[in-house]
Amino acid sequence: MSFHPSRCLKIIREQLQDCSRAHVLDLAKVCNNNLQFLSQLNCKVYLSDIYDHLDLINSNQLQKLIISPDNTKFDLILCWDLLNYLTVPQLEILLQHLQRQSNENALLHFFIRDQANMPALPYTFRILENDNIQIDNQSNEETICPRHSLRKLKQLLMEFSSKQGSLLNNGLQEYIWIKNMSKGSRLDLLLS
């Protein structure tokens, strides 16, 4: 268990406070802390823990994994540690789907690993007070890390740009990317 301040959470709060009714997709396991954080920001939260169903990430099955009634588009997508556990073909399918299912100015939050090995199961993340995150390791076993590059992610997410990144002291890199950020928006000013 470790605790880390998250600069990306501040950006999320700033962005969602501007939204009258944000739609948030959380791709991690259920966490009550994270739900309460999002509910304070007047969000409608869609939960789809897809880690247990990675074999279903293909073009025909993805809509069963990520449910968006009435073709809802999201304002925030929380991937957490998930991307590190996807193969390149799975990554392509998922990110292209998320790109289609996101609104303009949508935020995409994720962690990237670049060590040779990583835990066999994704970390769990719990949002605490004052934009801190508690990170828990669920496994003592290790597996090979695919080490997805930011360049590869950028190729898959052409409509997104990286606006905040930071290296945590456990080696994780935390990022928040923004879709087609409009010039002059409050978030643009915040980040400039």
Place this chain on the structure above:
Amino acid sequence: MWGDKTAEPKNPNPQQEALMKPKPSTEQPQRANPVSTVGRSVTIQGSLKSEEDIIIYGTFKGEVELKNNNLTIGKSGRLEANVFAKSIRIEGEVVGDFYANSVAVSKTGAIFGNIVSPRVTLEDGAKFKGSIDMDDKSINKKLGNGEGKLPESKPKLISTNNESKKDIAHSEQ
């Protein structure tokens, strides 16, 4: 079957035992009303309205309206329904839309559907695929202006196909 406390299944699980007794708690309001239990071996299909609290250990399919009462779906309970209740506690597997003043999902709970409620509590380990809406406007729209007042028309069940049920069953393994 209904309102017959002697028919309640003997349960070695102390958590479920505790649920069957009126007990003040922050999660569950004190039960002043009698409690009816749907036993493990019971399967019901249809519309359920009650002025009593209900605990489901068996299988229920249809619609549930408990205007001023609480619904518990026990660990062995299976429910496929739209539910309107004062409070809902989910320990088993459920498919449908859930409208209540408070909803609590235990670590053994598995939900495929949507929750509309101002107070939602999820225990770590719960399985959830769907949406949670805690916005006051959405809740008033669905539940009416007064607390516990139920809407005239009911929303459609979001998904009851076999694939959905397979997903929940699979994720439990």
